[in-house]
Amino acid sequence: MRRVPGRRNYPTCCGPTEPRKNSNGRNPIQAYIWHLSAIPTEVGVTSIRREAFHDKSNNQQLRVNLDCLDEVRDRASDRIAEYQKKMTEYYNRRVRLRRLHVGDLVLRKVTTATRNSTQGKLGPTWEGPYRVTHYSRQGSYHLETLDGKALPRPWNIEHLKKYHQKV
Template identity: 45%
Template sequence: MTRTTTGETPFKLAFGTKVVIPVEVGMLSLRRTCYDEHNYDKGLKLAFDCLPEVRDDAAQRMALYQERMTKYYNQRVKLKHFNPRNMKLRKVSQATKDPSEGKLGPNWEGQYKVVRYSRRGSYYLEDANGKPFPRPWNAEHLKKYYQ
């Protein structure tokens, strides 16, 4: 099956030719009826000689595909910006969720202050008592607290 990123099958990138599946061996096909061993060896040698070019083309197509996917993703990402000292709520994770509350428990917890901005989309928080959290939190796990 041809891959979207490379435009080639993994077998062709490895061996330089198309794979012959077992079903095709047992059936009459154009590929089997036109088989000529002498010309096949020449074609196979040519395919092996051209294999680095095929791999380079596949690498270029893969790089273009990755650029398009990155551009598509970045167009749709909406970064959240929080000002320091604003109050925020933190999403309750499976690790911090109280199992006795079940699925009807709260999805957001606390009133936390943003202490500082670490890097793109991550913030250091502290609780209402002024105790800071040891690690930063991603902006997607925070939301503004309205008083």
């Protein structure tokens, strides 16, 4: 292994003998030293912001801003509430309610729990038909088979679709 003063000493078989360079062509140490030696632009050329800064008026303006903070929060919460109201109205305009009546025939979506594993992905996605026996609350239906055997739990309307018999 070669020893070079001021550099990391890696074995020549395991890595570089100096730090990697950045996109600007300097290694991290050189970039840091260059950054320290650079003269900020504010020293030579002042900006309008620095010229117009007055410590007393700045503190006074900060106090005014803190006093108005509650009003700003109230306006922001009003805008959020208005936005949410508009989004709710837009959604409710476009939603289409589906209702089933007692006695309607429906198909039930096959879930992973009820799917026959031997059929694979080419198995049916809907099973049935089933008859609606009871409507408990909005979107929740109790079903029974055509033989009259009731299913153990209610099903949501998302997992049901109306069955149309061929004539």
